[in-house]
Amino acid sequence: MKSGQVTIKDIAKELNISCSTVSRALKDFPGISPTTRKAVVELANKYNYRPNAIALSLRNQKTNVIGVVIPETVHFFFSTVISGIEDEAMKEGYNVMICQSNEQYEREADSIDALMGARVDGLLVSISRETSDLQHLEKVVKEGTPMVFFDRLVEGMNASSVIVDDYQGAYDAVEHLIKKGCKHIVHLAGPDNLIICRKRKEGYISALEDHEIPLDESYIVECRFGEEAEAEKAMTHLLESGMAIDGVFANNDMAGLGAISAIKKVGIPIPEEIAVVGFSNWQFSSLVNPSLSSISQPGYEMGREAARLILVEINSKEPSKREVTILDTELIVRDSSNR
Amino acid sequence: MKSGQVTIKDIAKELNISCSTVSRALKDFPGISPTTRKAVVELANKYNYRPNAIALSLRNQKTNVIGVVIPETVHFFFSTVISGIEDEAMKEGYNVMICQSNEQYEREADSIDALMGARVDGLLVSISRETSDLQHLEKVVKEGTPMVFFDRLVEGMNASSVIVDDYQGAYDAVEHLIKKGCKHIVHLAGPDNLIICRKRKEGYISALEDHEIPLDESYIVECRFGEEAEAEKAMTHLLESGMAIDGVFANNDMAGLGAISAIKKVGIPIPEEIAVVGFSNWQFSSLVNPSLSSISQPGYEMGREAARLILVEINSKEPSKREVTILDTELIVRDSSNR
């Protein structure tokens, strides 16, 4: 009794019957005598028999496991995505294996390798900030494992994606600032290799164009890590330069918060002199002072949708559809821009 | 070529040799001719061969998977724990399967059943708020699967735990309030079936006793869900009752925030008239206004420690040690209590 858990074999031995009979008795197959069935079921219950999923996986060539590769679990947005994935997967009888890349390319590649080794039925991936080489992902596609990207999609790969409308979200945010009277809007941008960041930048640019505000490249500053201190430093630098600034659109809320700190430190009133809008609607955004306007991304829905998509692909024989599902964002106006 | 991934069999067939030889060649076993080895290794690389972890699990009776059952992934504290677990597990070559109970007993039981069916090598569990029946956990112990509790431990079960020193943390928080001159301290408590909440309450009571402040039960109010609105309502009620109140110790930061809202709404200055301390040091706590003093819990370390413990148990033949690892908390003084 080392391995603790009871197997069909144990039950068969105790009842002096064959494994086949036990298996069939447990699955209500025809051709098993009621006596035998009853004895088997009773013993199975008594010993709390659970089918060995490993053995089943091997036989059926199907693990009922979805692999998830995510930059970090501690980001509020990503944790809501995980929650959505898990809920949907569990509902359909799947388990979820999670690996975090910690925004490192190598760990992302290792994680994918580990999950492929575990023969997950499908892979949900949000690439790391570092990732630009796509070999590890191309292998997955070539070997025929369904894969769906979420949030941070990858272009030119034969896989579906679930993203939010970053372009439109950014456009809405900037248009909102413009309507509040802003004419000199800083964009604290994210790293260019992430498509989501490029899209947000495009939204910023389009909104300016559509409202006939000339684009000035010096108003776009890259905050590579999206951290508060980084953004605060960048913003301080801009404020000290003497440029005219009356609005800030940050690539994410942490950067937005950094901007607010910088602005507060030099004593400029928010939102009266400078209005600020972030992106992602983090949990803290409604709680800070001034509360931060932001673009809400439906993380939980994204997780569910990504899981739904991968399950469809797993259960269909056809190759990937290569669809892109775009979820709507929502502008949440709070004190930092409400004037 | 349906299943995509290459097996030892495929390689054996292509080279017209047996599986045994391929297997040995790949593992640098003695007694394989250099010619054969070279051919095998080259083909394995060419086809990107990865050992089938499922087959290995079945043969070795070991999955190299750790199961995690957690109330919710979206709580900042829990997501840091997950991060710690994942980092430690990956370092040791383990994968992590995560199930969230969403604070529901039944889903917790189902999750454990699913993970046991998947034959995880060990289980890390933080029980749901609803859980009081322990059958599902006792089964795990009886069947010999190593299990370690984290944060929310379970008493009277043969399993190790990793917790933070909730008692001491609460004691520190309340003592801090007393030293700031508070004499009438409200405790917004958590549900009594969670040991962590009982410990915090005990810390509150001991601190009062040690400083010769008489305990008044009406100053302890249960906020079952630890939500902002709930706490705000409770706090408003207390304030309206006309009781003398000059301090609040909340069971968690969300409740602390609710208290702050209530106090601000009736126009009482914080921290001058009423000082507030929360628990958990959530991410938002430093960002709100006034910033919320809190007790910091080392979530990431807890995750790593829990993973470390379970790995030790998995790799040792002896039965569980039933150790309780207590991690230190830290009082973070911020504006809500700094006067």
Add this chain to the structure above:
DNA sequence: CAGCCTTTTGCAAACGATTGAAACCCCCTA
């Protein structure tokens, strides 16, 4: 050239569950 040793390779069983096909038992009938 027979016998022996070394080197290299293959066979078969095992892990747990499933399933098509074959076998068994018992009873009835011709």
Add this chain to the structure above:
DNA sequence: TAGGGGGTTTCAATCGTTTGCAAAAGGCTG
């Protein structure tokens, strides 16, 4: 009593990998 037919049950193979043991091949010696 042999044969047929239902109702039950068992056998054997399969999934991918490992590994103890047996076997084959080749070379060397007496």
